[in-house]
Amino acid sequence: MTHAKVQVVDEAIERADQPFISARHVTAGYENRRDHTRLIALRDVSLDVARGEFLAIVGPSGCGKTTFINMIAGFVQPLEGEITVDGEPVTGPGMDRAMVFQDYALLPWRTVQRNIRFAMENRRTKPSKAEQDERIRKAIELVGLTGFEKAYPHELSGGMRQRVGIARALVTEPSVLLMDEPFGAVDAMTREAMQAELEKIIAQTGQTVVFITHSIDEAVTLGDRVVVVSSRPGRIKEIVPVDLPRPRMDSDIRGSQRFAEIREHIWSLLQSEALGAKREHS
Known part of the structure; x- marks a missing residue:
């Protein structure tokens, strides 16, 4: 032993x-x-x-x-x-591994919250809805976008759009x-x-x-x-x-x-x- x-x-x-x-x-x-x-x-x-x-x-x-x-x-x-x-x-x-691109790569018809959720939707094994919601909440808080969950990309500044891109990368908890x-x-x-x-x-x-x-x-x-x-x-x-x-x-x-x-x-x-x-x- x-x-x-x-x-x-x-x-x-x-x-x-x-x-x-x-x-x-x-x-x-x-x-x-x-x-x-x-x-x-x-x-x-x-x-x-x-x-x-x-x-x-x-x-x-x-x-x-x-x-x-x-x-x-x-x-x-x-x-x-x-x-x-x-x-x-x-x-x-x-x-x-997760990538953050220069050009934001956000889906214009999705809100901040749903753009971030997109990163988890296409996984073969994905967290439960409750865990996804919690991860999204934490990621939005981490990048300083609390209060903009329901906003669309066209309603955000360039810096805020990139924050969404970073949050989308963070939400999958990559190494x-x-x-x-x-x-x-x-x-x-x-x-x-x-x-x-x-x-x-x-x-x-x-x-x-x-x-x-x-x-x-x-x-x-x-x-x-x-x-x-x-x-x-x-x-x-x-x-x-x-x-x-x-x-x-x-x-x-x-x-x-x-x-x-x-x-x-x-x-x-x-x-x-x-x-x-x-x-x-x-």
Whole structure:
């Protein structure tokens, strides 16, 4: 009996030491059937994400950032290599992962409450109606939309619509939150407010986040680490740790010397990549 307990503890320790999300020598691309060619978006990417980590990814347009999180989500399969979540190979979408898109992707004929419920309606195994109602209530409260349950998308501001998108992702209680430029379509003031909200939400939920952004400031403000990706075919150029205390949005972190140093370093890595991507598309 004692030996069995020791073995269980040892397995738990070993599991805790393993990366939660792992990409091993991943190459991804798309077939152009008309020209019989293959476009490589990412090449030979290896990356580990710890449980509960907030990983930000920056890079020039077309470098494969979205392709990478689509592979974690299970929407896209790699041409080479493998992605695992909690030790299991990703072969398709799963309840343990949820995506927040840039364009809200709300159903205009549904209220806030029913848009959020939609995330649970299409599950093979779904909670009872009572549990769904409770999850929706908690998610709406978490994103600060209490009182807007019966509102339709056209009655909401851009920031409020994105809150609905985040609530819809949270309501399934996923282990991994995948966010593809979630604040790219809102104004600067709303963007900062949403960053502060997100930091508070993740502090409460403890979820693992993979977050794509074109804003270096946003990446440094939110991320535990920032992955800098080269121009296409995307490769990891450097992974920059962000050694700034939390909470960050409630303090003058952005005015600190360390924030400026990290930001400047990431910009120095991206500058040549951005110019290279611009020449490629000109």
